[in-house]
Amino acid sequence: MRLSRRALLATPALLPAGALAQGEWPQRPITMLVPFVAGGPSDITARVIASKLSGILGQSVVVENRPGANGAVAGQVLARAPADGYTLMTGSIGVFAINAALRPNLPYNPLRDFQTVTLAVTTPNVLIINPAKVPATDYAGVLAWLKANGRNVSYATSGVGSSEHMTMELFKLRAGVEATHVPYQGGAAAATSLIAGDTELTFQNLSGVAAHIQAGRIKPVMVTSERRNPTIPDVPTAAEVGLSDFVVTSWQATMAPAGLPAPVLAKLEAGCIQALRHPESVQRLSQIGFDVVASSAAEFRRFQEAEIDRWKTVVDRANIRAE
Incomplete structure (x- = not known):
């Protein structure tokens, strides 16, 4: 599933630096969980967001790597965290979509237990x-x-x-x-x-x-992109070689615990979007092959639901079992 241009434009207005620090939230540092080891795509994305979000919110955003069980360890931590905006997680398609389709005994439910904030990047x-x-x-x-x-x-x-x-x-x-x-x-x-x-x-x-x-x-x-990628411009897309409807992206996104108060979500959503759209963030992420999306929370939720349905079909048809 791809995000429409209209949907991407329907995001909260970007805020001037430091504007979010004036309200009741946040009053202390924020933890950004990463469900994998340092240096991977989730970790890079989290640190890019955190570096800009700290200045936007007026509080430090500390990245904490909590690897294990293909993301389930950090996922469980996020699901059990208070819904106060002080614990976030930036993770992958696996943590937020594929695990739900593949692992029936997952210790968290990515739809029920998490509040979407933004779909950050795709590749x-x-x-x-x-x-x-x-x-x-x-x-x-x-x-x-x-x-x-x-x-x-x-x-x-x-x-x-x-x-x-x-x-x-x-x-x-x-x-x-x-x-x-x-x-x-x-x-x-x-x-x-x-x-x-x-x-x-x-x-x-x-x-x-x-x-x-x-x-x-x-x-x-x-x-597997819709169009040829500028990093490898001579390589054809799936559609060009005869595979229709085979646009597949890996993605990274930011979540919070379910039940987040609407004012806090609004600040987080706008802050993360601003952090991702900062020219330095775009340059850094583009250099390693990421496309910055920075979607709204609502659009990300619809995208996530469609991804879970898509991969559940693949899991069932291919009879894939978690090992």
Whole structure:
């Protein structure tokens, strides 16, 4: 699902720096949870937001990494936190959508227990191969090779239920091919396995593999964005290679506990949007392949609901089970 231009424009008015510090909230520092280790997409996004939001709110915003259980550890902390605006979380599509579709015993419900604040950024996934292992130079060649050898092919991901895992399973369903899933602990490890030749191909977030592509260590054959990405302008989109309705993005977003008072939500929503749209934030996030969205809380909620429904269909059709 994509956000409409009209929806993106229907966001709260941006506020002058320091304007939010004049009200009753906030009166003390804010904690921004990150459900993964430092250095990943969620962590980078959280720190970009926090660096600007501190000045906007007039209180420090402290990023705290709480990794574990594919985001469930931090998710449970957020769900149990007071709905007072002093605990937030910036996390991924997995934490806020895919986990709900994949894990029936999840210790939090991302719709019931969380209040949306903003959909911060998106990035497409890219189908990449090890050119020494896959005798093909374009998507058509990769597809033909997969159809002939799929049962002997392995693909790497950053873990069960990750955006890359779900994208490949959707691709397998749509393209009618087979491949064996090999989950790793993070996208960096998955990319390393591909470069080393331990696996043959993978979908990965473009932001995480752009440097490897530019260095020629891996070869991109298709990107899941609506339009070609300027980072890899020669790589066709899914639609261009014949896969219609295959626009898939990985995304990062900010949430608060459910029940947040409306005045606090309004300040948070406007503050996060302003932080994300700051020229320095846009430049930093664009450099690593992110598109800044900075949506309204209401638009993000509709987007989240659609994403959960979409990935539940993939989980059910592909018979995917959490390991």
